[in-house]
Amino acid sequence: xxxxxxxxxxxxxxxxxxxxxxxxxxxxxxxxxxxxxxxxxxxxxxxxxxxxxxxxxxxxxxxxxxxxxxxxxxxxxxxxxxxxxxxxxxxxxxxxxxxxxxxxxxxxxxxxxxxxxxxxxxxxxxxxxxxxxxxxxxxxxxxxxxxxxxxxxxxxxxxxxxxxxx
Numbered sequence: 300x301x302x303x304x305x306x307x308x309x310x311x312x313x314x315x316x317x318x319x320x321x322x323x324x325x326x327x328x329x330x331x332x333x334x335x336x337x338x339x340x341x342x343x344x345x346x347x348x349x350x351x352x353x354x355x356x357x358x359x360x361x362x363x364x365x366x367x368x369x370x371x372x373x374x375x376x377x378x379x380x381x382x383x384x385x386x387x388x389x390x391x392x393x394x395x396x397x398x399x400x401x402x403x404x405x406x407x408x409x410x411x412x413x414x415x416x417x418x419x420x421x422x423x424x425x426x427x428x429x430x431x432x433x434x435x436x437x438x439x440x441x442x443x444x445x446x447x448x449x450x451x452x453x454x455x456x457x458x459x460x461x462x463x464x465x
Contacts, residue, residue: 310336310343313367320359321444324402327360331390334381342375343368348386350446388462400428405450405461425461427452 314333319325327333330350337344345364349357361378368376388407391399396406405428425435432454442449442460451458 307336307338310338310345310368313371314345314364317360317363317367320356320363322399322402322404324398325395327364329392329395329398331388331392331395332360332386341373342377343373344377344379346379346381348381348384348390350386352382352385354445356444391462399462403428403459404447405459407462425450427455427457428459429457430455 311328311333314336315326315328317327319327319330319332322330327347332347332350333345334348335346337346345368347357347360347364357380361380364378365376391407399406405425408423408425423437424433425437426433427435427450430452432452434453435450436453437448438451438458439449441447444460446463447460448463449458450461
């Protein structure tokens with residue numbers, strides 16, 4: 300394959316097919332963890348950033364990238380893990396945020412109301428992805444994965460995950 304813009308776009312489209320193992324409705328591209336793709340001669344390098352340092356899903360994601368690109372005919376594949384700059388929910392696509400909401404996970408607020416070192420302040424207003432009420436409260440600083448907190452809606456009483464401020 301030649302190193303051209305078209306090839307890079309094609310590689311991005313291949314990565315769109317790879318779902319996050321912890322949130323299978325979301326592609327790794329929409330999640331924002333694919334930071335860059337470098338393509339030179341016969342080697343493709345994919346640079347990924349974890350949502351949290353030490354995220355256990357990163358090994359599975361790297362293996363999925365390698366398998367997808369190998370299946371598409373790439374023979375030399377390099378996966379580079381980059382922790383700087385740190386991943387932020389700002390890197391998620393709007394499409395990905397909508398998919399989260401439809402899946403039952405509250406997407407990050409457009410502008411975080413509270414983001415400080417005291418972890419996730421209880422006065423953070425989070426909209427329920429089920430009934431869209433803003434009358435919610437945090438149950439736990441930790442949800443189903445390290446990158447989420449557990450909330451409950453006071454109106455419909457449903458518990459739900461929320462992407463933490465970062």
